[in-house]
Structures are given as structure tokens and as C-alpha cells.
Amino acid sequence: MTDENITVSDNSDLEDGSTPELRGHLSKWTNYIHGWQDRFIVLKDSTLSYYKSELESNLGCRGALCLKKAKVKPHEFDDCRFDVSVNDCVWYLRASNPEEKQQWIDVLESFKVESGYGTSSDSSSNGGGLRRHGSVTSLQSTGSHGRTSRRLAEKIAEVDTYTELLSKQAVQLQKYFELCVASCPQINDEACEAIDAVKIADAVDLKKHVGEVRATGASFRATCGVALATLQHCAELLRRREKQARQAEELYMALKNQLTEARLASKPGPDHEEGPHSTLPDDEFYDAVETGFDKMEEERCARVAPAVEVTRDEVELPPPAIDNRLTVHPLWTEIDRISTEQIQAAFEGVGGQIGWSLFAEEGDMRMYRREMEVDGMVMDPLKAMHKVRGVSAREMCHYFFNPRYRYEWETTLETMTIVEAISSDALVFHQTFKRVWPASQRDALFWSHARAADDNTYAVINHSTTNADYPPNTGACIRLFVTVCLACRSSWPPGAQPTRDNITTSIAYCSTVNPGGWAPAGVLRAVYKREYPKFLKRFTGYVAEQCRGKPLAM
Numbered sequence: 001m002t003d004e005n006i007t008v009s010d011n012s013d014l015e016d017g018s019t020p021e022l023r024g025h026l027s028k029w030t031n032y033i034h035g036w037q038d039r040f041i042v043l044k045d046s047t048l049s050y051y052k053s054e055l056e057s058n059l060g061c062r063g064a065l066c067l068k069k070a071k072v073k074p075h076e077f078d079d080c081r082f083d084v085s086v087n088d089c090v091w092y093l094r095a096s097n098p099e100e101k102q103q104w105i106d107v108l109e110s111f112k113v114e115s116g117y118g119t120s121s122d123s124s125s126n127g128g129g130l131r132r133h134g135s136v137t138s139l140q141s142t143g144s145h146g147r148t149s150r151r152l153a154e155k156i157a158e159v160d161t162y163t164e165l166l167s168k169q170a171v172q173l174q175k176y177f178e179l180c181v182a183s184c185p186q187i188n189d190e191a192c193e194a195i196d197a198v199k200i201a202d203a204v205d206l207k208k209h210v211g212e213v214r215a216t217g218a219s220f221r222a223t224c225g226v227a228l229a230t231l232q233h234c235a236e237l238l239r240r241r242e243k244q245a246r247q248a249e250e251l252y253m254a255l256k257n258q259l260t261e262a263r264l265a266s267k268p269g270p271d272h273e274e275g276p277h278s279t280l281p282d283d284e285f286y287d288a289v290e291t292g293f294d295k296m297e298e299e300r301c302a303r304v305a306p307a308v309e310v311t312r313d314e315v316e317l318p319p320p321a322i323d324n325r326l327t328v329h330p331l332w333t334e335i336d337r338i339s340t341e342q343i344q345a346a347f348e349g350v351g352g353q354i355g356w357s358l359f360a361e362e363g364d365m366r367m368y369r370r371e372m373e374v375d376g377m378v379m380d381p382l383k384a385m386h387k388v389r390g391v392s393a394r395e396m397c398h399y400f401f402n403p404r405y406r407y408e409w410e411t412t413l414e415t416m417t418i419v420e421a422i423s424s425d426a427l428v429f430h431q432t433f434k435r436v437w438p439a440s441q442r443d444a445l446f447w448s449h450a451r452a453a454d455d456n457t458y459a460v461i462n463h464s465t466t467n468a469d470y471p472p473n474t475g476a477c478i479r480l481f482v483t484v485c486l487a488c489r490s491s492w493p494p495g496a497q498p499t500r501d502n503i504t505t506s507i508a509y510c511s512t513v514n515p516g517g518w519a520p521a522g523v524l525r526a527v528y529k530r531e532y533p534k535f536l537k538r539f540t541g542y543v544a545e546q547c548r549g550k551p552l553a554m
Helices: 098-114 121-126 135-183 197-203 207-265 282-302 332-346 393-401 403-409 521-547
Strands: 022-031 035-044 047-051 063-066 071-074 081-086 089-094 357-362 365-369 382-389 413-423 426-433 442-453 457-464 481-491 504-514
Touching: 022 098, 035 098, 063 081, 063 089, 071 098, 081 098, 135 207, 332 442, 332 457, 332 481, 332 504, 357 521, 365 521, 382 521, 393 442, 393 457, 393 481, 393 504, 393 521, 403 413, 403 521, 442 481, 504 521
Parallel strands: none
Antiparallel strands: 022 035, 022 089, 035 047, 047 063, 071 081, 081 089, 357 365, 365 382, 382 504, 413 426, 426 442, 442 457, 457 481, 481 504
16 A cells, blocks of 8 residues: 555645535445445545545545546445455445446546546456466466576577678678689679579689589578578577466466455455354454444434324234134144244243253343254344233234334344235235344345234244245345244233233243354354343333323233
8 A cells, every 4th residue: 555546635625626526425334343334425636535524525535545546346246336446455335326336437437548547347357357377387387487598598699600600601602702703704783694603613713612612502501591490499489488478477467466355355344254264253243243233223213203193003903813814824834833832832931951041131031042053053042031011912912013113123124025914913024134244134034923822912923934936045135044932921910900000011032043144153142142132122112102191902
């Protein structure tokens, strides 16, 4: 990294009053803790600069790149992202939509073309389109290059020798021709017939030179032939040497690109890949995940509820009896079996030989776990026991089941699609969850069923399923698999009518999640130890707030 490539300016680029070619807000990757942050980007002349915000643009840019020396590369999978790099410095940028991204790329590339620094797609993707060579090829090239240099020097020395011989032989022949011309004045440049120098020599008294001339002529012809062959050999060696030079240059560029990639890999970026061979330490992995959840919580708290009051519809509450439409659906057998098992297990004890261990406790809330790993992936079953006053079991399950409220209490939810509305008490959902870097983004496909049970009990059960229209692991998301049960049981003083003041609802929340992809076991356990209690408190608090001042629904 050099000063001419990356500079830090104390003066704003906007102060001279000229109009920048392009400016706007883009998301810029900062680091593995804070991830993507909105930044104000300004392209002016041949410099790309960024500021924390447009309001702070008069305080000086936070960084700048010389665009003439930069490579602009659209991301392979993310339609809104492109990278701008100079040597081992890379800016990871994201636009709000593909059209805006393409506008930025077109302008950036136009600067490079106009300045004569344009790069082809090959050069931006693989270091100029140069072919990489393995170690065997590189060793052979290096050795043959040395031999070629020695042989070329030898051949050049031979050519020098032949040049000297030809010069001497030409001098001897020239002397003989001059004798012939002196002895035969009738020979002139206007003769139109071929003249045999040997016959002329016979005609005059030059016979004593005949043998010498013939020998010199034969030597001259032989020397010319050898000299030509040697020159041809020299040309071949030069062509070979040029080819080896190109190969050496390609090898150098390939190794240089590999070194650059290695340097970039040592600096975790937005494409950091999760897996057992991840170079990111567990503590940094956890710090990044923790920061991601904190940011989601801040966004949730910053959201302002709409002013329009929504009246709760009694029909949307979990019905006291199973909807007949569900009992004829192909999933009914699975839904009934798993729901019965989950409700029965929800209020079972956590002692004895079952193996539950307490890992979090706060007020009436207790959280238990059992450590379980399958193929190196953590799948610890979790069980939370909690009590909420002033809310009925039916109301708790109403807000947990109904998709209308899900965005309000589930902070990790990015998109939700109702794949199939089976009945009033059963739906099939496809959900994508916000990416918490450095883990990959997840999605889930599951049926959700709400039902009533004995002893004033209601429950909502979610369980993963399959659908041909939503195949797993085909896009950017990794499919996770879940079995979740929220079972709620209400109680109130014997002989009294239930009211907001005397009703208490016991909650059993059971969850088993297969993350579908690797993440450090210690990090996952640390995350759910922190996040599950927060989630349960957030959800129960949300329901209590929604039910305040409304008639009790039993």
C-alpha cells in the first residue's frame, strides 16, 4: 500500500466548487465487528473518496483511492455489490439495487478507459488473463532458460568465427578476380555473357592459381552454409527464449496475484467463509455475532409503531378445536404425531436421568439444555420455563402463531412468505433470517400448527418440511431445520373467574435447531445462552403490552 494509491485528506474534496462526476450513498464494509455501514461516496476527477455522512463531507474524507490504478469488479453472487481495489487495499461496496450498482460501475470504468488504464474483464478477475503454471512447469522453464542462454552465446561466438572466415575468404577471391581483370582488359561491366574465370585463367598464364581459387571457393560455399544454419539456430533459440520470457512473466503475475489473494484472505471481509477451517478465532467470531445481534436489537427499538390501532380479531386466536380442513391434508399425520409428542414433552420435568442442565436463570425464567452434536454441528435441545401474569395461554399462542405480528417481535426475520394456508390453525412458512456475519445467511421452511389441549393449555408447534418450490441450499442461504414448541398453560385461583389481575400463564418453550452449516460450538452455545433468554423476555413482554387494556381471551 503506497501513499499515491491511498491518501487521507484533511480538506474536503467538495470545497473548490466543481461538480463531482458522481456522488451518493453506498454501504461500505468496515470490519468484522461492525460489518456494512452507510457511507457518502464521491467520485471526482480520478479520485474516489468516502465520508461518514454527507453532513460531514466538509470535515475531510476518511479515505480515497486513485481510480486510474484501481480494479473494479462486480461480485459474483451479490447483484448489488462491487469491489474497488488498488494493490492489497479493497473497498467492498453495496448499492441499494442492481441498477444503481451498474451506474457506479459504468462511471468508474469510463474513467479508466479515458485515462488509458482500462482493464478487460480478464484482468479484473484473474490478474490480466495470464495462465498459471504449476511448480513443475516453472522449474523446467527456469532450467531451460539457463541452457538456452548458454547455447545462444555459443552460437553467437560461432557466427563471429564464421564471419571472420568469410571475410578472409572473400579477400582471397577478390584478389584473384582483380588479377583476372588486370590480365584481360577486354572484360568490362557491359559483357552480356557469363564469363568463366577458370577458362580465362587457362587462356592467360594464371594456371598456378587454379587450385587455390577452387579450394577457396569451396571453402567459401561451405562457410556460408554453416553460417546460415547457425543463424537459423540462433533465431530458433531467440524465439524459444522469448517464449520462456513470456512464461516467466505469466508465472510472476500468477504468483503476485496469489500473494495478493493471501494478503486479502488474512483480512476477513464480507466474503469470509464459515467452516471448520476458518481462520477467524472463536473470540472474534463471537464478537462479530454479538455485535450483529446488538445491531438488530437497536433497529427493533428504533422502529416506531404505526399510529393506526389494529383491533384484535377473535377468529384469529387459536381455535379450541382442530380445523377439519387440516385433518384431510397430506401433512396431517405428521402434524398430529409431532404436535402430540411436543406438547406432552413440554411440561415434563427436567430432573432425573433426562440430562437437562440449567444454564440461565432470571426471576421466574429457567433455561435448560442438553449438549448434542451431529457431524460436528451443535444441535443442543433447549427448554425454557417461564411464568407471565395477566396474559392467557390462548393469547400467548395467538401472537406466536399469527404471521401478522411476527415482524414486530422476531428481530432476526428478514422475509416471510406463507407458502400454503392449510387451515385456520395450520400454515406453511418460508422464512429468511438476517445474516449475522461471519456465519452464512439461513432460511427455513416449516409448517406451524396451533392447537388447544387439556388443562387450559394451548400450544404452537413449528417443524421443518419440504416443498418442491422452495428447495434447500440453492441460493445464498443455508437451510436450517427446526422443531419448536411453545406450550402455555393458564391457571387462576380456584372458584374465581379468570381476570387480568389473577391469571398466570406457565410457558414451556422447547427448541431443537440443526443450523445446516458449521459454526464454532463454543460460539453457538455462548450465543444462545445470551439470546434465548432475551428472546423469551422480549416476546412475553410484547404480548403483555399488546393485551394491556383489552378483554381477556380464554
